[in-house]
Amino acid sequence: MSDTRPAGDPDLTTYRDVQLSPDFSDLRRRFRRFVFPMTALFLVWYFLYVLLAAYAPGFMSHKVGGNINVALLFGLGQFVSTFAITMIYVRWADRRIDPDAERMRHQIEGEPK
Amino acid sequence: MSSAMSLTAIGLVVLATIGIGLFGLRISRTTSDFYVASRAVTPRWNASAISGEYLSAASFLGVAGLVLVNGADMLWFSVGYTVGYLMLLVLVAAPLRRSGAYTLPDFAETRFESAVVRRICSGLVVGIGTLYLLPQLHGAGLTVQTVTGAPPDVGAAVVAVIVVFNVAAGGMRSITFVQAFQYWLKLTALATPIFVILIAWRSGDHPAGVLQSLQGAASEWSEPLSRAGGRDHPLYATYSLLLALCFGTMGLPHVLVRFYTNPDGRAARRTTVVVLALLGLFYLFPPMYAVLGRTFAPDLVSAGADTVVLELPNRILPGTAGDLLGALVAAGAFAAFLSTSSGLTVAIAGVTDQDLFRSRLHRWTGGDYVAVNSFRIAAVLSMTVPYLAFLVTGSLSLADTVGLAFAVAASTFCPLLVLGIWWRRMSTTGAAAGLVVGGVAASAAALINVLGGPDGGWPKALVGQPAAWTMPLAFITVIVVSKLTPDKIPAGAARSMVRLHTPEAVDVDRGLPSR
Numbered sequence: 039m040s041d042t043r044p045a046g047d048p049d050l051t052t053y054r055d056v057q058l059s060p061d062f063s064d065l066r067r068r069f070r071r072f073v074f075p076m077t078a079l080f081l082v083w084y085f086l087y088v089l090l091a092a093y094a095p096g097f098m099s100h101k102v103g104g105n106i107n108v109a110l111l112f113g114l115g116q117f118v119s120t121f122a123i124t125m126i127y128v129r130w131a132d133r134r135i136d137p138d139a140e141r142m143r144h145q146i147e148g149e150p151k
Numbered sequence: 152m153s154s155a156m157s158l159t160a161i162g163l164v165v166l167a168t169i170g171i172g173l174f175g176l177r178i179s180r181t182t183s184d185f186y187v188a189s190r191a192v193t194p195r196w197n198a199s200a201i202s203g204e205y206l207s208a209a210s211f212l213g214v215a216g217l218v219l220v221n222g223a224d225m226l227w228f229s230v231g232y233t234v235g236y237l238m239l240l241v242l243v244a245a246p247l248r249r250s251g252a253y254t255l256p257d258f259a260e261t262r263f264e265s266a267v268v269r270r271i272c273s274g275l276v277v278g279i280g281t282l283y284l285l286p287q288l289h290g291a292g293l294t295v296q297t298v299t300g301a302p303p304d305v306g307a308a309v310v311a312v313i314v315v316f317n318v319a320a321g322g323m324r325s326i327t328f329v330q331a332f333q334y335w336l337k338l339t340a341l342a343t344p345i346f347v348i349l350i351a352w353r354s355g356d357h358p359a360g361v362l363q364s365l366q367g368a369a370s371e372w373s374e375p376l377s378r379a380g381g382r383d384h385p386l387y388a389t390y391s392l393l394l395a396l397c398f399g400t401m402g403l404p405h406v407l408v409r410f411y412t413n414p415d416g417r418a419a420r421r422t423t424v425v426v427l428a429l430l431g432l433f434y435l436f437p438p439m440y441a442v443l444g445r446t447f448a449p450d451l452v453s454a455g456a457d458t459v460v461l462e463l464p465n466r467i468l469p470g471t472a473g474d475l476l477g478a479l480v481a482a483g484a485f486a487a488f489l490s491t492s493s494g495l496t497v498a499i500a501g502v503t504d505q506d507l508f509r510s511r512l513h514r515w516t517g518g519d520y521v522a523v524n525s526f527r528i529a530a531v532l533s534m535t536v537p538y539l540a541f542l543v544t545g546s547l548s549l550a551d552t553v554g555l556a557f558a559v560a561a562s563t564f565c566p567l568l569v570l571g572i573w574w575r576r577m578s579t580t581g582a583a584a585g586l587v588v589g590g591v592a593a594s595a596a597a598l599i600n601v602l603g604g605p606d607g608g609w610p611k612a613l614v615g616q617p618a619a620w621t622m623p624l625a626f627i628t629v630i631v632v633s634k635l636t637p638d639k640i641p642a643g644a645a646r647s648m649v650r651l652h653t654p655e656a657v658d659v660d661r662g663l664p665s666r
Contacts, residue, residue, distance in 0.1 A: 066652050070573065073241050080237075081397065084230075088389050117431060120234060124427055127241055128420045136417065 065138055072130060080123055087112055156474050157298040160482035164336075165313055168489050171329050173320065194418050198425030200327040201409045203334030205232075205426075206433060207283070207491035208290025211337060211484050213550030214434070216457035218441035224389055225441075228550055229434035231393050233427060235400025235557070240423040243401050245416050246572045246651040253408055254498075255564055256506060262571050262651075263579045264641040271586045273506035275563050276404045277533075278590070279556050280499040282597055283403070284492060284537035285544065286552040290457070291488045292541070293549075297458045298481050307541050310485075314492045315534045318500060319527040333490040334429065340483020341436045344464040344476040348443070351468060384612040387619065392554060395618035399557030402564025404502070405494035443467065457549050460484070496533050504529035544601055551615070555597040562589035562621040566629050574633075575648050578640045581633030589625025593617050 090098055091109060098109035210232060217225040252258035256272040259265075291310040292303025400406060413419040437460070444451060444459040447466045451459050461484065464476035504526045512525050566585050570577050596617035605611045613620065633640075641647070 062649070062653065069652075077238065077241060081393075084234075084393060085390060088227075088386065088393075092386055116230065120237060121427060121431075124237055124240070124424055128424060131245075131420060132417065 061138075061141075065135070069135065072134075073127075076123060076127070080119070083119065084116065087116060154299045156478040157481040160478035161295075161298070161485045164482045164485045164489070165309070168317065168329070169313060194413065194421040195425055196327060196331050197409075197413060197418075198422045198429055199331035199334045201330075201406075201422065201426050202429040202433070203330035203332070203337070204405060204409065204490050204494040205430070206334065206337055206487055207553065208287045208484070208488055209550040209553035210433070210437070211341065211487040212290055212293070212457045212460050213286070213548065213553065215437040215440040215444070215460045217548060217550045218438050219444045219459050220452055220456045224385055225550075226438055227389055227392055228396070228554070229437060231396025231557075232400075233430045233434060234397050236423055236426050236430070238397050239401040239406070239410075240420065243568045243572060244410050244419055244423070247407065247568070248410060248416060248419060249653070250647075250651055254502065255402070255404065255407065255567075256502060258571070259567065259582070262641070262647050263582050264643060265579045265583070268579060268582050268586070270506060271583060271590070272564075272567070273502045275559070275586065275590055276502045277499055277507075278594060279402070279559050279563075280404050280495045280533070281537045281540065282559065282601075283553060283556040284495050284499075284534070285540050285601070286547065286549040287488045287492045287495075288537060288541040289544075289547060289552075290484065290549050293455075293457055293546075294461060294481055294484045294488075297455075297461045298477075304542070307538065310488050310492060311534050311538050314489060314496050315530055317493055318496045318530045318533075330490055330494075333486045334433075336486045337483045338429075338433055340479045340486070341433070341440075341460070343479060345436055345439050347472065347476060348464075348467050351472075383608055388612050388616045391558075391612075391616035391619035394622055395554060395558040395561045395616070397561075398565040398622065399559075399561035399618070401568055402560030403556070404498035405491070408498070492534075496530060499533040500526060500530040503533055508532075540601075545603075547601060552601065554616070555593075555600060558616070558618040558621065559590065559593040559597055561618050562593040562625045565622065566625045570626070570629055572651055575644050576633060576637065576640055577629065577644075578633040578636045578638075580636040580639040581629045581631075584632040585625045585629030588628040589621055592624060593621040596621065 090112070098107065098112070100108045102108060102111060210229075214225065214228050214232075217228060247258060250258055250261055252261050255276060256269045259272040260269040263269075288307040288310060289303070291306040293306070295301050295306025295309070296303050410419055410422075413422055440460050440463055444463055448459055448462055451462065461477065461480055464480060465473040467473070468476065508529050509525050512528075563586050566589065567582060570585075571582065596614045599605070599614050604614055
């Protein structure tokens with residue numbers, strides 16, 4: 039690539055290049071698209087549990103079998119889902135973020151200074 | 152309760168802490184030693200250390216006490232304390248690591264290029280840390296009082312002196328191993344009595360009717376949102392508490408720095424998974440103490456609920472077995488006070504030394520001082536203020552007070568971090584305004600609470616659990632003020648964004664801007 043940067047602080051132009059590059063905005067957008075909805079979903083699920091416990095006691099105390107009712111299953115489900123979300127995030131970041139990040143690194147560092 | 156046995160157990164924990172602190176002094180001479188050494192630590196050890204530092208008096212004694220009095224709603228404390236780490240992981244951990252900032256004031260300065268924003272953050276770190284230390288001292292006072300009958304000042308003074316000694320000596324913090332060990336000690340101390348009690352019952356000698364009385368335990372108490380224990384507007388209070396705990400963890404001064412002890416982002420994520428598992432495991436036990444306490448120690452509901460964990464082993468199993476278990480629990484409680492207080496004191500002292508103290512000391516003495524002494528004086532001050540606060544405050548609920556520290560963090564550092572990381576057009580003025588508005592509102596609520604607070608109804612609910620209104624208030628302030636002051640967007644915002652969002656492996660300059 040020929041150096042077409044304007045004169046000035048060379049570092050700053052590198053930063054601007056990265057900031058404006060489609061790869062960078064793609065990486066950021068992908069991260070945001072995954073993390074924000076997941077956070078929202080997860081909060082809604084917690085808040086819903088509180089509401090159900092308060093306003094749908096009949097449903098929550100419905101016996102599924104033996105001494106086990108819906109509230110208990112949902113409550114345990116919160117533990118399971120918290121853990122599941124963490125695992126999903128970790129796997130997703132390992133697979134979808136790290137490799138692209140690595141590729142970007144090679145692109146940036148491969149550029150002539 | 153046999154005080155001799157419990158005192159011996161507490162003494163052992165204290166001696167071990169001091170001993171390892173002195174040992175730490177010999178092997179760790181600089182702050183960078185801490186980071187370099189820790190980077191060789193596996194995620195599993197590191198996670199034990201994070202959990203060990205995190206589980207405080209509120210978790211060890213307070214949660215059981217609150218559930219004992221107020222019933223099922225308080226179970227959200229244990230959920231929220233854990234979930235905060237997930238929020239920290241997905242929203243801020245990776246970008247913050249990349250920013251190269253080790254503390255919240257460092258982050259504020261790199262992102263907003265403003266000494267004023269940095270100064271405000273330093274003040275908030277001190278405030279949040281002090282609010283968090285206060286219940287640790289109350290917990291220590293309560294424990295020594297329960298075990299020996301000595302006035303609460305004694306226990307609090309013991310913890311204060313040991314922590315300051317250790318921090319000033321430079322130990323403790325440097326040893327991931329100590330914190331890791333403290334986690335397993337706390338878990339063992341809390342879990343063993345429960346298992347022993349269950350085994351004793353299985354082998355047949357459970358007190359007559361205990362199961363019936365457990366099943367019939369006051370129905371209002373076991374119902375969700377029931378206002379048991381006199382808490383009005385339970386739905387609001389529960390939501391507000393959940394918000395504070397979910398979004399407050401990321402702004403706690405002693406939590407964030409721990410994420411730098413991982414060699415890379417991948418290890419940081421692994422560590423968080425293990426932390427969630429370890430905390431989840433620990434929080435299974437406090438509610439069991441509360442349920443058992445409801446049957447075996449109903450008198451504690453009205454007087455001294457926070458002592459239920461300490462009292463219960465002896466109430467259920469009189470004799471030597473109960474004494475031994477009681478001693479174990481007391482030791483675990485002291486491990487909780489010491490580890491959390493040490494982490495907090497290091498964080499507060501670091502900030503006080505660097506941002507509020509050293510320049511003045513320099514002026515007063517004309518440069519005639521040693522840097523390490525400045526940190527030591529800061530460490531003494533960091534504990535003196537909470538100790539004075541402890542002396543003037545009456546008994547307070549341990550877990551509630553810690554919850555307020557989370558609320559202040561959620562109303563100040565959470566908007567600063569989340570918007571600062573994800574919104575390029577956040578202005579320096581917006582950041583300062585958000586910190587001040589959220590900080591003043593939440594701290595005022597916390598202060599009113601600690602000093603007594605309103606009696607009931609909406610005032611009590613709004614002041615007791617402020618996060619649901621102070622946190623949105625802070626976010627809105629940041630956004631509105633930033634929109635109004637577009638010329639105050641820091642010149643290096645684009646550079647900061649690249650630094651925060653490109654992977655660590657990329658060689659961009661992550662140092663603090665030269666000034």
